[in-house]
Amino acid sequence: MPLRLPAPSLILQTGGIGLGLAVLAFAPPATGRMLLVPVTARADAELLPLATRSGSLLIGPGPLPRSYVVMADARLAAVTAGHAIVRLAAPFAGCGTAVGQ
Template identity: 55%
Template structure:
């Protein structure tokens, strides 16, 4: 493989990865999936979400929650926040 060809493949791969990452970027306000990363985060996920103004929509896979709320109010240690567009969620 020539250098030019490798460069094109590398750039194409980078663009695909960037677009994939943007698809999971949570909105500033709206539907989000909260994924607990520790047992303590899982145990306190519902009270933390509702206490910060989020409306519960549904339970997601593996102990996660689908909520509607403000991302800045929901950010916390040991909780991963991803976008939850209606097309990707059954709820």
């Protein structure tokens, strides 16, 4: 008996759900810990000055090369708009230590 594969629509739906959950898991919060990842060398040089200009609290280097973890709010989004800096949610696991520890 030949192996039956699921319908292509089921595969696409399952993939879409998985992608949606991944996006939600890494979407930056309005306020809280964020992982800043520079995409270009210029953005790498601008990352910390922009973060401090927005009033963000610098926590420490992130798990990705040239990335940095900050405690920030909506002002960070406004300051980094137009710069090649990706903002992601920074869960405690793998991104420095918890504040106060």
